[in-house]
Amino acid sequence: MKPNSSGKKVAVLISGRGSNLASLMDAADGSYKIILVISNVAGVAGLDRARDAGIATAVIPHAGKSREAFDGEIDNLLRAANADLVVLAGFMRILSDGFVRGWEGKLINIHPSLLPAYKGTRVHERVIEAREALSGASVHFVVPELDAGPVIAQASVPVHPADTPQMLADRILAVEHKLYPEALKLLAQDKVKLQNGLTVFS
Numbered sequence: 494m495k496p497n498s499s500g501k502k503v504a505v506l507i508s509g510r511g512s513n514l515a516s517l518m519d520a521a522d523g524s525y526k527i528i529l530v531i532s533n534v535a536g537v538a539g540l541d542r543a544r545d546a547g548i549a550t551a552v553i554p555h556a557g558k559s560r561e562a563f564d565g566e567i568d569n570l571l572r573a574a575n576a577d578l579v580v581l582a583g584f585m586r587i588l589s590d591g592f593v594r595g596w597e598g599k600l601i602n603i604h605p606s607l608l609p610a611y612k613g614t615r616v617h618e619r620v621i622e623a624r625e626a627l628s629g630a631s632v633h634f635v636v637p638e639l640d641a642g643p644v645i646a647q648a649s650v651p652v653h654p655a656d657t658p659q660m661l662a663d664r665i666l667a668v669e670h671k672l673y674p675e676a677l678k679l680l681a682q683d684k685v686k687l688q689n690g691l692t693v694f695s
Contacts, residue, residue, distance in 0.1 A: 507540075515670075518546055
């Protein structure tokens with residue numbers, strides 16, 4: 494299937510340096526176009542990356558707001574921009590059930606483990622403590638339950654006996670930078686969808 498000539502409009506939510514954002518920007522091939530980057534933290538490097546590439550940016554601080562109010566502000570911006578897909582790239586906020594359901598099937602995230610193993614935080618520490626032989630990254634649809642959405646794509650890396658959490662994190666991040674654009678392209682080209690709680694490929 495040829496990429497959509499107009500490309501799906503993608504909005505990316507970030508909280509920091511935007512390394513996965515950069516990989517998504519670099520890999521854009523016409524199947525998708527990043528039209529908006531939103532951060533809940535001002536002054537982060539990811540916003541500079543987007544501005545330098547001519548992509549619209551916005552900062553929505555979360556402090557002092559309910560989760561629903563904060564998510565409502567994001568939702569308003571996304572819909573005003575006519576976003577087709579929403580990508581979480583180092584976005585360090587848990588989204589409300591209402592927001593997630595409103596973007597069901599159009600909202601994806603990447604997690605630094607081979608889901609369903611090691612959901613949540615302190616992933617690399619826990620993997621090393623358990624003496625796992627493999628870890629990796631998973632791109633998944635976002636559902637209300639944290640890190641529980643159906644997986645779109647995974648890639649594995651070895652866990653070495655001498656690894657520190659940072660060493661393992663760096664090795665996985667390199668894999669994420671290849672995996673995330675591939676998964677987004679599948680979604681943008683309508684080659685994968687969320688159907689009845691399952692990932693369906695076509």
